[in-house]
Amino acid sequence: MLVHLYQQSYPHPTAPVQECLEEIELPFLSEDLTKVMQSMRVGTNRIREIVLSLRNFSRLDEAEVKDVNIHEGIDSTLTILHNRLKTRAERPEIQTIKDYGNLPLVECYAGQLNQVFMNIISNAIDALEERDRQRLYKDIESNPSTISIRTEVTPNNGIGIYITDNGPGMQEQVRKRIFDPFFTTKPVGKGTGLGLSISYQIVTEKHGGKLWCNSSPGQGTQFIIEIPIKSLKT
Ligand SMILES: Nc1ncnc2c1ncn2[C@@H]1O[C@H](COP(=O)(O)OP(=O)(O)OP(=O)(O)O)[C@@H](O)[C@H]1O
């Protein structure tokens, strides 16, 4: 920009300047520079998005109940999990389908509730990935793995969040135990079996809500979180 202005103001550069211009190949340099700047802009925007999501996700500054936009929490969780959902060499992306209702702000511990979304959605990804390891790329493409997230206001002044995957589902003897501390079906070193038991505590004890699960083999899995709009604790 500045260089172009100089060129306009002084169209006849002195010999040494002319030499230098030729040496640095100015037209190519300025073209490359534009491209580099564009990549940097895309990169910094993505970083800004992730940092915002991380801050929104952890809400470290907020130890008390606050009026919270639940959809922001779910969206931050999905941004953080983007890397696990996106297309891989061995499989197409796991599709997320959002069906958000018209929710009021909800009085809750935002950071803790985000932890619950993270646990449930990560479990869904684990289950879908495990199942898709036995499917061909083209079969997954024509019948994609999906995670649907629906929200609504419930008749009893609460909100309901439904997180559904079309994965392998669970046998009844597994489903019965998923909220037990340390219950896991994952290999040693992969799962601690604490995700859902912690989530259960957060929803029921911290928020006076309910958390349960519908699942059967081959039918996918649905987790339902219900919490009151106004916190029961004062
Ligand atoms: N969406 C799902 N589809 C199928 N099985 C599931 C699903 N969600 C949970 N499970 C089962 O519930 C078990 C317990 O889940 P939980 O999140 O408590 O522990 P984990 O995922 O095994 O370990 P981590 O402590 O790392 O979360 C899982 O090991 C898995 O067998």
Ligand SMILES: [Mg+2]
């Ligand atoms: Mg888990």
